[in-house]
Amino acid sequence: MHIITVEGIGNRQRGLHPIQESLAQAHGSQCGFCTPGFIMSMYALLRSNKQPPTEEQIEENLAGNLCRCTGYRPIIDAFRVFAKTDDSLYTNSTSASSSTNQTICPSTGKPCLCGSSSEACGRKQHRPISYSETDGSSYNEKELIFPPELLLRKIMPLSLHGFGGLKWYRPLRLQHVLYLKSCYPEAKLVVGNTEVGIETKFKNAQYQVLICVTHVVELNALNVGEDGIEIGASVRLTQLQQVLQKVVAERDSHEISSCKAILEQLKWFAGKQIRNVASVGGNVCTASPISDLNPLWMASNAKFRLIDCEGNIRTVFAKDFFLGYRKVDIRHDEILLSILLPWTRPFEFVKEFKQAHRREDDIALVNAGMRAYIRAENEDWIIADVSIVYGGVAALSLSSSRTEKYLMGKKWDKKLLEDVLNVLKEDINIPENAPGGMAEFRKSLTLSFFFKFFMWVTHEMNVEGHFKEGLHATQLSAIQPYSRPSSFGSQSYELARHGTAVGLPMIHLSSKLQVTGEAEYTDDTPTSQNTLHAALILSRRAHARILSIDDSRAKSSPGFSGLFLAKDVPGSNKLGPVVHDEELFASEVVTCVGQVIGIVVADTHENAKAAASNVEIKYEDLPAILSIREAVDSGSFHPNTARSLVKGDVEWCFKSSCDKIIEGEVQVGGQEHFYLEPQSSLVWTVDAGNEVHMISSTQAPQKNQEYAANVLDLPLSKVVCKTKRIGGGFGGKETRASFFAAAASVASYHLRTAVKITLDRDVDMMTTGQRHSFLGKYKVGFTNEGKVMGLDLEIYNNGGNSLDLSVSVLERAMFTSENVYDIPHVKIRGQVCFTNFPSNTAFRGFGGPQGMLIAENWIQYIASELQKSPEEIRELNFHNEGMVLHYGQVLENCTIRQVWDELKISCDFQNAREAVSSFNCQNRWRKRGVAMVPTKFGISFTAKHMNQAGALVQVYIDGTVLVTHGGVEMGQGLHTKVAQIAASSFNIPLSSVFISETSTDKVPNASPTAASASSDMYGAAVLDACEQIKARMEPIACRQKHSSFAQLARACHMERIDLSAHGFYITPNIGFDWKLGKGAPFSYYTYGAAFAEVEIDALTGDFYTRTADIVMDLGYSLNPAIDVGQIEGAFIQGLGWVALEELKWGDAHHKWIRPGNLFTCGPGTYKIPSVNDIPLKFKVSLLKGAPNPKAIHSSKAVGEPPFFLASAVLFAIKDAIIAARAEEGLNEWFPLDNPATPERIRMACVDSFTKHFASPNYRPKLSV
């Protein structure tokens, strides 16, 4: 085995590989947790391609890698330089732009669009060819070569024996496989292990004997013969793709219809990494009901060849092979030898279909393989043979036999289509509560797919001149294939430089460590040998009394070291950031699935998990509240959370000054943080428990300190928490991280040893809470022109089983409920619902996006009522400078109109709208939509006391500066910006400033890194400390001229000047009184607006974003490259929230999930945006010439404000759906919940197919 790791291809000492260098320079690494994966995917692509890849190949190659921070654009740009069109970097020639005399933007690696000729944005910054920082040599001298001995090495048979009698064989010849199979009839064959691995890791499957058949020569056969292709069972999917590509290029077109269909389907089969190892036979024999290939084997009349231990071969038709749920016609003494795929005949057509949640790397919701063989009889074309096979509609890949029978012998014409749909709709039966749900959608898809097939065959026949009548031009849109060109991003900003560093697009300070994999996260911290590993004992009931806990089996598990329950907590078992309403370990009653009942520690993580699963708990079930509606109906609210805001007199306004009044409800879905680094803490004790120290992946080290001190009954001064960097947080590590650190600290404290806790992804997702779902009930009055006069809003959020930060989230939602609109009369009431779900928590935007989404929904409704565009209604109602908001704050320095006008020009809105309308007229089944949406985000914590920040600045005698402040680096570039401020203050290069970590023993009582305000506050605190030191240095500096800052620092030291200072900052002039409902909760506002254009497939609900154009006012940006990264990352995360990411909980709507359980608890079922979900054109501009008088160096906060702008995609989708519904004469307003998944899009595009299964008002189910 030879493994090249990311550290192996380049590191800080030896020099970076060009791929690493390029990614760092292009700002492609934020938190850095995903970065090694991207580097290695790109490295593998370049190593395995003889030619430089195309840009499309690069994007396709990255589809199996996820990033939650960047929005992917800078990653693509970093790697684009290796593409065919511009492979100069990899070949060590001069930079691509050298002949054009253009500057290269460090942000894009491309000719610069920021229009600046500043050196910061010029080619000096861009060093395309890698170099070593230590010796200045070129990396190419050190390029790794693939070890020749490994190239020459012959693969050998292997036989390995493991613990508990486990046997693993790797035979190389078929006869050895058959011999082993005869010795061990129960042995499990394995090739790519992509299915077996899932079974053993997640489904508790245990196989005593495994036979790896990956390299068995006979099973890797690929023979192209007279009758078709024989494909060995172990052939990997990538190999299959390659051979099919060759065959398609070489053989007669009538022979290759099946081959083309399989090739097309493979495009959407998993990601590149999986296709490289997964086998054809593995897919067939798994017999998954959603296998993408099995319906195609069945439809194309493929045969499977099976061989038994005696060498006897039996052939079975694919359509007869699948017997039931994961059951196939294969005996214990048989294995699959190969697949025979026949050539198609003239007039035989095979087509593939697949619809998933996400186009790339996702399993199908419904897929299909269809074949029709038609024959000319007299003047007509008659169906001589047909196969219609679906996946995802039953326990196995299913032939719709009644439909097939009906079709046989029928004439292929329009009448056939009308009749057959009535048969087909009865043929496929998906019960209401079938696993996977979405019965109406899945059934609609079966008809849509057949319709597409019919249209496609008709079109093919017409193109070949066999049918007299073709499809109407608008109908062609039903069969238009989706193909994604490479995406393109542009960024535009001005540089407002202050001193040596502030205002320049510096790269993230840790990026070089991150691209080489050398950056350390909590789980990488070196530990002592006796460090123990923790696993949690979790509730399996939504609401229940604990009757008994039997831990005897756990205590005798291998490696067991300790088990701790509520009774073992030395201090208080009650916790909470505001109200202590949560138990560390549930004592008597559990209130959600996933609630922590105790902690087990063992010598390894696996042993700890095994021991925890051996704890037997008996429960008595109690009634559970599993939605906001149930909570509202039964009055289940967290205590003291009712809030209200009033401006003017809404009742009077409705009676006297409105022409129209509308009422409606908005359901807003939740969202999982999906930070790539899961929750992780390492805790140890000092002096036999007198002190406790920890390293934790947290946004709030001070909260960790406080929680641990609380549960251990220690003073805060004896507990220290440190955080170097975290692999993403997005709010999910603001309070919830502290909970798990506190749990580990109990075990560490009792055992006086180090304990590490790192949550598995599924445990993290099911226990740590998410973005709050919301329900908004509105009544809005307006004039005939569209001027909004009054808003009456009731708003509820789903707090879960403890209060956590839910009331602050609700408050922010209430503050933002008018978005950027001036409403004379407002009444808003809100309350936090208690439900039996894990406590929901902070998530980028903190309730703001939910509040604004409700507002934009009623804006849309008004537009529909008045037959105007939503953009017109928005413009008419924009805020004006100096107005008083509904919570009493006076609006100052409002730039929304500037931002909006600039965007309107940038996206050429009028022309975009006209182009979309003309496209929609010409295409019945594909529709485009556009939308422009504004945003305003108030900056400051709404709890006044949290708006304070501390910092410690230390100048050393060599002139270097160590800065420590209370904020945590989580990829957002906080340390980089703060270091830039220190560098500019001392007038030294950025490289002289270092920020090592955040630590509670250096800066005490820090607020969590949240609310977007950290750069403002910690930047100002650091500046304060720098100014103090500078003031002390000044007399020495005046006395004598020093040649460098180092010389000055040393001189000061000689004069016994204190070169260390504590800086402090409080945000001035803020405060809000909830009793009065009035005040100024925010220091200032960040404004932005976005335009989006999307295209949907009305028949399947598939969609993609064609364009996103964003303008944001960030004042004078501290670091425009980092800010652009924040905007893009937030937008793509927001795109996930509005259109992709759906949390499915066991509730009244999802009876196929156990009550209170989270179904979508891993990347297999929960789909965050991947690289191919980003807009094809992705443009970001920062408003120019708009300094912000309220924050450091005239900058503005950026972390959360852009998130909501992704709702432009949601409203563009809605715009497209409106066009689709209009085709059916439906012009009334309709609700569209987020996320607008394919299910919601398809079911909203009401047509003759959906009408078979759902009413035009059908609203797909959503866990809220």
Ligand SMILES: Cc1cc2nc3c(=O)[nH]c(=O)nc-3n(C[C@H](O)[C@H](O)[C@H](O)COP(=O)(O)OP(=O)(O)OC[C@H]3O[C@@H](n4cnc5c(N)ncnc54)[C@H](O)[C@@H]3O)c2cc1C
């Ligand atoms: C991230 C991810 C994404 C995926 N996406 C998709 C997707 O989009 N579409 C889809 O259809 N599937 C998907 N899958 C499922 C899986 O990858 C495929 O089914 C794959 O083809 C299995 O191949 P394998 O070689 O890895 O199988 P393995 O896990 O090695 O084996 C699977 C089964 O096949 C049996 N087997 C293998 N060879 C033989 C043989 N010669 N004779 C008898 N039995 C045999 C094994 O014993 C085992 O039961 C995905 C899986 C993952 C992990």
Ligand code: FES
């Ligand atoms: S940089 Fe990609 S997940 Fe953070």
